[in-house]
Amino acid sequence: DAGVTQSPTHLIKTRGQQVTLRCSPKSGHDTVSWYQQALGQGPQFIFQYYEEEERQRGNFPDRFSGHQFPNYSSELNVNALLLGDSALYLCASSLSGEETQYFGPGTRLLVL
């Protein structure tokens, strides 16, 4: 049983560009959450998707958007990239109503 997978593993972009990160949840999970982890910091919640809708959102600007597909996989899109968007982006999946979240290995984004 594959766990949570994310692609790509690493990405380099320049300021002003747009990026799309992808996440496949653990088998049987229907809820996907995205987190941003800057170097030396704990992960910060971006948003959560359930039944293809954004259910909850953290304190991130509208440049950060997402999508969940019918197969429960998810994308995180970031527009107009800033240097400060450089971070490890983590995806976590869970089954709605259950508390344990399973994290993927992350996508390391570097904005130059």
Place this chain on the structure above:
Amino acid sequence: KQEVTQIPAALSVPEGENLVLNCSFTDSAIYNLQWFRQDPGKGLTSLLLIQSSQREQTSGRLNASLDKSSGRSTLYIAASQPGDSATYLCAVPPLNQAGTALIFGKGTTLSVSS
């Protein structure tokens, strides 16, 4: 607004030593508390989840305790090994909500030398 703090930020110990990592949170109205492990540049692995009604949870050499009234949790690691070297993070759901966003501390980076 819930805030999570972890002390110390870094810890170095020799192999075999018992150690305690600390986590504090500002709002005691939590649903549960989780401890995670993160290896450098990697994702998070859940170690222990303590429900608000519980006082502690154990898994192998790990024991986590929870004192809601004082807003504190500790992670006790017995007989530490070099393979325990990693960053340990604690996290709580915001304001007594389950299954939603987690609020993390910055973590404690543990180094165990052989």
